[in-house]
Amino acid sequence: MKFSTVATAAASLLATASAHGGVGVYTIGTTAYQGWQPYNSASGQSSIQRQYASFNPLMIPDLTTVNIRCNNAGILGTGLNAAVAAGATIKTKWTQWTHRPAAIMIYMAKCPSAGCNNWDGAGKVWFKIAHQGLVSGTQNAGKWAGDQITDTLEWVVTIPASLAAGEYLIRHELLALHQANNPQFYPECAQLTVSGSGTASPPSSALVSFPGAYSASDPGVNFNIDSDAAKTATTYPIPGPAVWNGSGSTSPTDPEPSVAPPAAPTTLVTSAVAAPTTPPVTCTPVAKFGQCGGKTYSGCTVCATGSTCKANGDYYSQCV
Structure with a gap:
């Protein structure tokens, strides 16, 4: 019985670990940019x-550390930016995700004139361009934004059409709320070169820093999904600032997620190039039933059209 209990607990821990994930691919137009592969060699x-x-x-103690910014201790870029026009969409695809409920928050930060690559994103420079938490129903039993990612692994966000051109960091963050008063933060940052004729920048009142944007006492952080209040409440206080609406003000409302996907990708960018003028390097998508991931895997992680990369343990993922 004792062995059985230990085995069951170990299986439970493994299942919990496999439920986590990160953004694996960013798609802009017909170009797919490979995300970082954390279990492969850097x-x-x-x-x-x-x-x-x-x-x-990342948990509540991490809210006061630099790790909460981009899920690392201030590591800089690898020399690659994605080109995107203001007003265009970015579709992100997570490697895996099963946590319910969850909120999503998306931030940007304008990089210095020298560019993003050697800048760590410090300071009160981050502004929120989108967020969504509880969509309908009650906190305890309703529909949440993260359900869409659980079901499809995808989310689409629009870059503000009025945003001034330049280099920016974009920060996608999932906030898993399945543990009472102990939420889980999953942020990742990527580098963009934004083009267009826009001239707008967010006001100082819309800017926050990481760390600094969240506190353990925030209602959306100090949150118990199983409380009596959660069984009747029909709104959720999303942590962080209001969404910047592209003008001189912010919007307190939760925008609906964009559901129109960009065109199917034809190019996968997997290595450093001087964006946006140098042609991207490509890899051949993996055929159905082929390996597309795992701790020791170093090949292409994007599956051919019609199949999706699914993890089967830490060391093997397959296109199915």
Whole structure:
């Protein structure tokens, strides 16, 4: 009985670990940019996404550390930016995700004139361009934004059409709320070069820093999904600032997620290039039933059209 109990607990821990994930691919138009592969060697990896070590969550003690910014201790870029026009969409695809409920928050930060690659994102420079938490029903039993990612692994966000051109960091963050008063934060950052004729920048009142944007006492952080209040409440106080609406003000409302996907990707960017003028490097999508991931895997992680990369333990993922 004791062995059985230990085995059951170990299986439970493994299932919990496999439920985590991170953004694996960013798609802009017909170009797909490979995300960081945390369980592979950092040697030789180049991505628009900042390096991070694992799919493990950040918890309340991490809110006061630099790790909460981009899920690392201030590691800089690898030399790759993604080109995107103001007003265009970015579709993100997570490697895996099963946590319910969850909120999503998306931030940007304008990089210095020298660019993003050697800048760590410090300071009161981050502004929120989208967020969504509880969509309908009660906190305890309703529909949440994270359900869409659990079901499809995808989310689409629009870059503010009025945003001034330049280099920016974009920060996608999932906030898993399944543990009472102990939420799990999953942030990742990537580098963008925004083009267009826009001239708008968010006001100082819309800017926050990481760490600093969240506190353990925030109602959306100090939150118990199983409380009596959660069984009747029909709104959820999303942590952080209001969404910047592209003008001189912020919007307190929760925008609906964009559901119109960009065109199917034709190019996968997997190594460092001088964006946006140098042609991207490509890899051939993996055929159905082929390996597409795992701790020791170093090949292409995008599946051919019609199949999706699914994890089967830490060391093997397959296109199915």
